[in-house]
Amino acid sequence: MDSISDPELLDFLPQLVQALKYECYLDSSLVRFLLRRAIGDIRIAHYLFWLLKDNLQDSQFSARYQHLLAALLCCVGRGLREEFDRQCWLVSVLTKVAHKVRDTALSSRQCVLREGLEEMKQFFSVNSSCRLPLNPALLVSGINIQSCSFFNSNAVPLKLSFQNLDPLGDHINVIFKSGDDLRQDMLTLQVIRVMNKIWIQEGLDMRMVIFKCFSTGRGRGMVEMIPQADTLRKIQVEHGVTGSFKDRPLADWLQKHNPTDEQYDKAVENFIYSCAGCCVATYILGICDRHNDNIMLKTSGHMFHIDFGKFLGHAQMFGNxxxxxxxxxxTSDMAYVINGGDKPSSRFHDFVDLCCEAYNLIRKHTHLFLNLLGLMLSCGIPELSDLEDLKYVYDALRPHESEADATMYFTRLIESSLGSVATKLNFFIHNLAQMKFTSSEDRPTLSFAPRVHTAKSDGLIRNLYICRHIRTVNKGYVFVVKVERDGQQEALLVQRTFEEFHELHSKLRLMFPSSKLPSFPSRFVIGRSRGEATADRRKDELNGYVWHLIHAAPDVAQCDLVYTFFYPLPRDERPGTTSSKPTDTWSPPSGRALGEVKLSISYKSDKLFIMVMHIRGLQPLQDGTDPDPYVKLYLLPDPQKTSKRKTKAARRTCNPTYNEMLVTRIPRGDLDQRVIHLRVLGDGAFWENTVLGETFIPLKRLVPGQHWVDWHQLGAAGSDSAH
Incomplete structure (x- = not known):
């Protein structure tokens, strides 16, 4: 163990502290090893102190940990002993404040919090600085009381803003929890951090957000706050309380914070990787209680989970x-971001491949994760108490299965999760439950506007006029509004859709009585809602609406919501575009190609294994609808058609994902003479299936024992390109 580096030792320090229980003697080689490394690195000394202090609550081994803690304090010297005393004092003050805030009525909590934090000023008048237990690298010199608040969850955690000792550094924001056992959160984040390191070592960066969380005693601790991030609930309710059932909220929010194409594409890439990593990690660890306040999204596109109070499959129950x-x-709003629209695209193939690759990499280290969790069985975490809890992880990792079987298994899990209505219903119920906590001071915001604008900062609007409408790439219409302001020589042109006008009106209704607002044009039309005649009529109706809006009472006409709506966005500089992204990033090759199919082919023990992975770029049917494609293949020559195999049919897509294994027996000597004849067909009614494309793949290129993974071009039936 002497060869292990300090960062690696920190990764496994909680397990080593638990392992001290199984040493026969107090003076053991493990004890000496930990003390020696603590003397050499302040981070190890810091975390070892708090881990030993936390284990003093263990009645069976309390005496042993008291002796070890005394030995550590003796070894580290006077300076660190005084530092640990300051940290304990800080935690004691914060615990007292947290209890007062939690026991106070909701309306008085902010006042009680500010009064309680006055004691922190006394703390910092005595101590010029203090390291936070969360991370010894965080040195604070004071607290910003006006910036502190609390969260409206059951334990009422405190949101604290400390002054950085470094005058050039940002304020340090942390969450202090009292009443929640953070040891389970610590363990979950530790395991996810180890997973992430395995992925990176294998050359797979899943763009995971790993934040710090540390228990400072039973029922209390600190959690790092990630800047520039919102919960999915906050993002979804910008589209109303039913926003969790809609597909666009996440994409619109990312578009709002990443206005250029380059920024948005980078954010989507970060989203694809981090979402895949979260899916794998949360499945393996059986993380439950996944409502939309426990999942967060950064403006950079990174998704991450928080609050791990339920894991290893110990789900919350509604009755039975x-x-x-x-x-x-x-969910479908996550798939919408990945696909760039509501139809599957080739980017969804990348997402599935990432999930399966990440899952298989972790499966190779099954014993490591079972040992990490097994060493924590004695620490007293309620949901990690017996071998059944370890068996949950073993069953999730399925170490006895091949990589191909595991890939097929995880693909089915993705399909099951995407098709689950229960998740969205869970989000919606949580939205309703949180409505009672919504502050009356919270002002509505527009889902597509990155920041708030005011009449004072941008100048009074003199006149508004919708001068024309433009047909967009998705066959809708955007309305061009001419905005004239005081102090501006030239009028500005902004582009807004009818749905965005409707969002403005809906949120104005939350702020003002209907009697103060002009009536809004009906959203419902008879006939084709996207026709030019409808757009002309709506232009006239919207002109009447904005005229009455700008001539309404000043508190309405000059409110921040109106001025934010008519403030130019980056997209307004590109005529004829809207906030929507292209629905697909892949275009089929020129010529007679009808798409491509991705296969993984291998040969072992007289069996040919053909995994049909993905197809991209299939052509729509003659009526313009997407087909229900499936794959059928034969091994030629095969006059009796005994080698026929086929996949299930995917529904309404030109870019299906299958990850299905088709297996057939073939003697080794026949391999070079056989050819795969693969056809993609559209599943039709009454057995009338349409041939969407085909290809012939000679097996003479296949090396037995190796996996041949490649895209194969599809051509029309009987064409040269198919051959």
């Missing part, structure tokens, strides 16, 4: 019904 019904959280 599990609240978490899906294998993991993967």
């Amino acid at each position: 019904i599990k609240r978490d019904r899906a294998p993991f959280v993967f």
